[in-house]
Amino acid sequence: MKKILSFIYPVTKKIHSEFSGDLELTWYNGKKHLNTKNANYSYGSLQKILKFGLQKVDLSSVKEILILGMGGGSVIKTLQDDFKYQNNITAIDIDPVIIKIAKEEFDIVENENLKIICEDAQLFMQLNLQKFDLIIIDLFIDTKVPSPFLETAFWQNLVNTHSTILCNASLEKEDKKLEGIIKFLERNHYNIEKYEKVNNTNTLLIANPIKE
Numbered sequence: 001m002k003k004i005l006s007f008i009y010p011v012t013k014k015i016h017s018e019f020s021g022d023l024e025l026t027w028y029n030g031k032k033h034l035n036t037k038n039a040n041y042s043y044g045s046l047q048k049i050l051k052f053g054l055q056k057v058d059l060s061s062v063k064e065i066l067i068l069g070m071g072g073g074s075v076i077k078t079l080q081d082d083f084k085y086q087n088n089i090t091a092i093d094i095d096p097v098i099i100k101i102a103k104e105e106f107d108i109v110e111n112e113n114l115k116i117i118c119e120d121a122q123l124f125m126q127l128n129l130q131k132f133d134l135i136i137i138d139l140f141i142d143t144k145v146p147s148p149f150l151e152t153a154f155w156q157n158l159v160n161t162h163s164t165i166l167c168n169a170s171l172e173k174e175d176k177k178l179e180g181i182i183k184f185l186e187r188n189h190y191n192i193e194k195y196e197k198v199n200n201t202n203t204l205l206i207a208n209p210i211k212e
């Protein structure tokens with residue numbers, strides 16, 4: 001019924017999160033989205049932006065993917081449904097409410113190929129010893145990338161993995177930080193592709209380790 005009504009007008013359910021404030025589950029044109037007050041978190045424009053990035057990555061030899069910022073899990077659906085990716089995914093999110101929404105509202109199911117961990121991505125990267133072929137970074141609180149993810153210490157942990165990195169870096173007002181991150185990656189033997197105004201909004205970075 002909600003799906004049918006949503007073709008006439010958006011239908012919204014609100015769920016409070018300690019981390020992101022009021023989350024909105026909105027049925028719009030027959031599709032369910034996860035939004036915050038000011039941003040689309042999952043299954044809307046955000047899903048299109050990450051799909052654009054994934055089209056630029058060679059997934060043929062990728063066996064292990066790490067997602068930092070699982071949200072409602074729309075990039076998991078894109079990987080599985082559009083790219084027919086069947087290897088392993090580890091998905092991290094700090095917010096237990098969002099993880100519950102991903103499971104209950106978007107049918108994100110943990111199984112032998114999908115591990116979900118409720119943890120701060122910064123801490124996870126400090127302690128991580130596992131090798132990933134691709135790391136997808138999509139860390140936001142509402143419209144903002146939390147400040148620790150713009151600092152060198154976080155990026156040092158990432159470059160130590162020698163993984164390909166796909167980063168949703170919507171940082172209009174903090175472009176200097178983004179340029180600093182790009183320079184840091186280049187100094188650490190990464191080749192950078194930067195795509196601006198993806199889906200008219202976000203900046204995406206794709207960083208590939210240079211093989212020596």
Ligand SMILES: C[S@@+](CC[C@H](N)C(=O)[O-])C[C@H]1O[C@@H](n2cnc3c(N)ncnc32)[C@H](O)[C@@H]1O
Nearest residue numbers: 042069070071073074075093094120121138140
């Ligand atoms: C835009 S949403 C991610 C959408 C998701 N990638 C998808 O495909 O649907 C951003 C997510 O980052 C998470 N996040 C923010 N800060 C975090 C942190 N310190 N550690 C882990 N997750 C964090 C938020 O809880 C939110 O779920």
